[in-house]
Amino acid sequence: MARVFNFSAGPAMLPESVLQQAREEMLDWRGTGMSVMEMSHRGKEFMSIAEEAEADLRELMAIPDDYAVLFLQGGATSQFAMVPMNLLRDRRTADYINTGQWSKKAIAEARRFCEVNVAADTADGGFTRVPLQAEWQRSADAAYLHYTPNETIGGVEFQWIPDTGDVPLVADMSSTILSRPVDVSRYGVIYAGAQKNIGPAGLTLVILRKDLLGGAGEEVPAMFNYAVHAEAGSMYNTPPTYAWYLAGLVFKWLKDLGGLSAMADINGRKAAKLYDFIDASAFYSNPVEVASRSWMNVPFTLADDALDKRFLEEAAAAGLHTLKGHRSVGGMRASIYNAMPEAGVDALIDFMREFQRAHG
Numbered sequence: 001m002a003r004v005f006n007f008s009a010g011p012a013m014l015p016e017s018v019l020q021q022a023r024e025e026m027l028d029w030r031g032t033g034m035s036v037m038e039m040s041h042r043g044k045e046f047m048s049i050a051e052e053a054e055a056d057l058r059e060l061m062a063i064p065d066d067y068a069v070l071f072l073q074g075g076a077t078s079q080f081a082m083v084p085m086n087l088l089r090d091r092r093t094a095d096y097i098n099t100g101q102w103s104k105k106a107i108a109e110a111r112r113f114c115e116v117n118v119a120a121d122t123a124d125g126g127f128t129r130v131p132l133q134a135e136w137q138r139s140a141d142a143a144y145l146h147y148t149p150n151e152t153i154g155g156v157e158f159q160w161i162p163d164t165g166d167v168p169l170v171a172d173m174s175s176t177i178l179s180r181p182v183d184v185s186r187y188g189v190i191y192a193g194a195q196k197n198i199g200p201a202g203l204t205l206v207i208l209r210k211d212l213l214g215g216a217g218e219e220v221p222a223m224f225n226y227a228v229h230a231e232a233g234s235m236y237n238t239p240p241t242y243a244w245y246l247a248g249l250v251f252k253w254l255k256d257l258g259g260l261s262a263m264a265d266i267n268g269r270k271a272a273k274l275y276d277f278i279d280a281s282a283f284y285s286n287p288v289e290v291a292s293r294s295w296m297n298v299p300f301t302l303a304d305d306a307l308d309k310r311f312l313e314e315a316a317a318a319g320l321h322t323l324k325g326h327r328s329v330g331g332m333r334a335s336i337y338n339a340m341p342e343a344g345v346d347a348l349i350d351f352m353r354e355f356q357r358a359h360g
């Protein structure tokens with residue numbers, strides 16, 4: 001069996017060495033005679049797995065001590081609701097930046113709970129750029145400001161961190177977390193579904209400043225209350241144990257690689273190669289403003305969309321899978337998360353060059 005280069009936006013590729021280790025430990029984790037899947041989450045074996053994963057994540061991201069790390073379920077989509085449920089307190093307004101499909105979903109969910117002030121919106125230009133902070137129209141009394149550092153569908157990424165002063169900054173980092181170093185202290189809340197850059201689906205990471213705990217009202221269900229999960233060490237109920245374990249293996253893989261600055265060097269190189277190739281070609285194009293291009297998700301179109309189907313078929317035959325663009329934008333999208341080897345990007349570029357030669 002040959003593994004393919006899988007450009008899926010999520011669930012996405014995992015490092016091969018992580019999958020191999022999981023396979024080796026599948027039936028018997030370190031002499032326990034059990035799979036991690038079969039362990040009590042309160043037993044000392046799983047507790048050690050859980051604690052090590054958190055410690056490794058804290059080290060990788062240099063998470064300050066006054067931040068809690070939660071290993072939850074429900075995906076980033078649940079966070080669209082948990083954020084307002086926990087952070088509004090007695091305020092009625094929150095600021096949101098709308099840079100694409102995921103921002104829009106976060107905004108729609110927040111509207112169930114509060115007045116949403118869309119402080120900047122790039123829908124007019126077809127979501128092809130990040131709005132400069134000078135353009136933002138923030139409200140005076142926002143409980144927090146929410147943005148999407150990387151729009152997975154549009155391939156639009158902030159290459160800078162907004163400055164919101166005392167207003168907590170909330171980020172949906174689902175598709176960019178761990179892709180490079182980040183100054184966690186600039187954020188109130190960072191959240192991410194795991195299935196892009198962390199591990200398998202089913203786990204959701206939340207990193208939040210501890211002074212933001214305790215803001216949920218009495219009516220908020222326990223499972224939606226950050227403070228409940230923080231107090232219980234993410235074990236208020238049964239956590240997604242196997243996904244937590246696999247995330248831990250991914251964190252070790254990142255540490256062995258040299259941490260997030262080493263990862264950033266590789267990711268920067270992968271993205272630059274692909275964009276350079278696209279920009280130099282008259283056959284392929286990417287609509288995103290250069291300064292706002294994503295390192296992780298690279299949408300592109302062919303000069304003639306009648307060739308799309310053929311492109312996808314021939315790519316798959318060449319071992320390059322899941323390149324179809326999101327249904328809302330069409331064309332192609334190459335997701336090149338941490339686990340996509342540089343050789344995968346090289347193979348994609350070679351294939352694109354050859355396809356252009358044959359059909360361009």
Ligand SMILES: *Cc1c(COP(=O)(O)O)cnc(C)c1O
Pocket residue numbers: 010074075076077078102148150151152172173174175193194196
């Ligand atoms: C994938 C994704 C989501 C949705 O995540 P789920 O885990 O499916 O809820 C939300 N935001 C962004 C930026 C994403 O990439």
